[in-house]
Amino acid sequence: xxxxxxxxxxxxxxxxxxxxxxxxxxxxxxxxxxxxxxxxxxxxxxxxxxxxxxxxxxxxxxxxxxxxxxxxxxxxxxxxxxxxxxxxxxxxxxxxxxxxxxxxxxxxxxxxxxxxxxxxxxxxxxxxxxxxxxxxxxxxxxxxxxxxxxxxxxxxxxxxxxxxxxxxxxxxxxxxxxxxxxxxxxxxxxxxxxxxxxxxxxxxxxxxxxxxxxxxxxxxxxxxxxxxxxxxxxxxxxxxxxxxxxxxxxxxxxxxxxxxxxxxxxxxxxxxxxxxxxxxxxxxxxxxxxxxxxxxxxxxxxxxxxxxxxxxxxxxxxxxxxxxxxxxxxxxxxxxxxxxxxxxxxxxxxxxxxxxxxxxxxxxxxxxxxxxxxxxxxxxxxxxxxxxxxxxxxxxxxxxxxxxxxxxxxxxxxxxxxxxxxxx
Numbered sequence: 001x002x003x004x005x006x007x008x009x010x011x012x013x014x015x016x017x018x019x020x021x022x023x024x025x026x027x028x029x030x031x032x033x034x035x036x037x038x039x040x041x042x043x044x045x046x047x048x049x050x051x052x053x054x055x056x057x058x059x060x061x062x063x064x065x066x067x068x069x070x071x072x073x074x075x076x077x078x079x080x081x082x083x084x085x086x087x088x089x090x091x092x093x094x095x096x097x098x099x100x101x102x103x104x105x106x107x108x109x110x111x112x113x114x115x116x117x118x119x120x121x122x123x124x125x126x127x128x129x130x131x132x133x134x135x136x137x138x139x140x141x142x143x144x145x146x147x148x149x150x151x152x153x154x155x156x157x158x159x160x161x162x163x164x165x166x167x168x169x170x171x172x173x174x175x176x177x178x179x180x181x182x183x184x185x186x187x188x189x190x191x192x193x194x195x196x197x198x199x200x201x202x203x204x205x206x207x208x209x210x211x212x213x214x215x216x217x218x219x220x221x222x223x224x225x226x227x228x229x230x231x232x233x234x235x236x237x238x239x240x241x242x243x244x245x246x247x248x249x250x251x252x253x254x255x256x257x258x259x260x261x262x263x264x265x266x267x268x269x270x271x272x273x274x275x276x277x278x279x280x281x282x283x284x285x286x287x288x289x290x291x292x293x294x295x296x297x298x299x300x301x302x303x304x305x306x307x308x309x310x311x312x313x314x315x316x317x318x319x320x321x322x323x324x325x326x327x328x329x330x331x332x333x334x335x336x337x338x339x340x341x342x343x344x345x346x347x348x349x350x351x352x353x354x355x356x357x358x359x360x361x362x363x364x365x366x367x368x369x370x371x372x373x374x375x376x377x378x379x380x381x382x383x384x385x386x387x388x389x390x391x392x393x394x395x396x397x398x399x400x401x402x403x404x405x406x407x408x409x410x411x412x413x414x415x416x417x418x419x420x421x422x423x424x
Contacts, residue, residue: 012118013015020315024129026323027158027187027314028111031131032415034154035109036161038146040133043108045089047115051079053088056297068116079146086132087265087290087306088297095299105137111311119221123278132287132308139291141242144269145249151273151285151307152251158314160275161286161321165252168259168272169239170207171231173292176267179230180206186224193220207260213281226257235268241268263325265290265323269305274313275317284317287310328378330416335385343384349409350382355416357382380416 007017016024051071071081083089090108099106111131120126133150135143139349155163170176184206191199194209198217201208210221231239241379246253253271261270270288276283287307292303330350334343343359350357360369373381383395383404394412396405406417 012120019149030157031154034157038150040107040109048080049089051081053079053092068118070115084114084116084211086110090134091293091297100300100302105135107135109133123316129311130308134306136304137302141245142306144242145245147305159319160317163273163275165273166256166259167253168256169269170267171235175230175232175235179227182225190220210258210260218249228257247308261288265293277317278313329356330357330380330382331378332382335366339384341391353413
């Protein structure tokens with residue numbers, strides 16, 4: 001039968017291999033540091049929710065609900081779905097745990113896998129991961145500005161350069177409704193210039209036509225009316241104040257009046273971060289305000305805004321050369337088989353003292369283990385032979401410099417732990 005594997009990962013749900021897992025962990029740890037510096041608390045919601053949590057919040061006419069959710073009936077006959085995004089479960093938790101009864105804002109962050117059955121492509125998977133933040137409990141341009149500043153800081157701490165922050169406003173429900181009507185009227189008689197998907201969207205979710213990447217569709221909507229011309233006085237003043245605050249904070253941004261979001265719950269401020277490394281699908285993060293969502297989900301009125309970063313897209317944008325990497329474990333090598341037991345004990349003592357250590361358990365020769373150390377770019381190896389056992393020492397060899405020195409166990413621990421502390 002050869003070496004062809006019998007089982008493979010599902011399409012669009014790849015394994016995260018150690019080299020990517022290490023970078024992802026660093027991304028998460030760094031983002032967690034920024035969030036907690038802002039006073040945000042971590043929340044971890046279940047992967048499964050009642051399907052209505054998403055259909056009621058995201059919108060039944062969205063692509064996510066219509067075509068992309070992984071939904072099924074559980075053993076109790078309840079309709080459940082794997083979460084396709086993070087905001088709706090957080091609002092469900094906000095209502096369920098009574099946080100709306102506590103005065104002040106609720107600041108939360110999250111990270112974890114999401115699921116959408118869409119066509120896999122670069123930076124877009126069926127199981128993907130997001131890092132996100134939410135502020136729930138009030139509305140105001142300073143809240144939006146804080147979250148945009150938070151997103152900027154997260155990306156900068158993650159060594160992402162060359163990104164662009166885009167902003168727009170969808171106005172209140174009335175503004176949005178009037179604009180959707182105007183946009184539908186504009187698109188009448190122009191369906192021949194739209195792709196099949198946009199012809200459907202024009203009937204079910206017309207704002208999504210503005211978000212299409214198809215060149216012909218973009219040409220059709222280039223002359224469409226701007227939503228900014230449909231904002232009521234209150235929404236326009238809010239939007240203008242937000243832009244003023246961002247300018248005062250020296251946060252660079254560009255206004256993009258055809259920017260929309262794919263989820264129905266957004267109203268008011270929306271924003272997106274784009275990066276040229278991602279090609280046509282260049283959004284690495286997106287978010288906005290959703291003041292009506294808590295009421296739509298059966299809770300009280302509570303202003304809210306949030307954003308999410310796509311981790312797989314972030315991995316394409318981040319400069320990995322700038323990311324601090326954990327040094328490889330020190331390899332403990334017995335110079336002869338009779339010293340293996342002592343070497344095994346030494347490796348475990350290093351581990352107990354917090355020094356990342358490894359020992360070959362396959363019976364390779366000294367020459368074979370040294371060859372392995374070179375191939376794996378080990379910085380150091382520990383050699384254990386007759387002299388080391390007799391003197392109660394270890395021989396620390398620097399593989400990069402080609403030098404070696406006999407050290408006590410405590411001296412070796414101190415030297416190697418100082419090296420490990422370089423990992424951020």
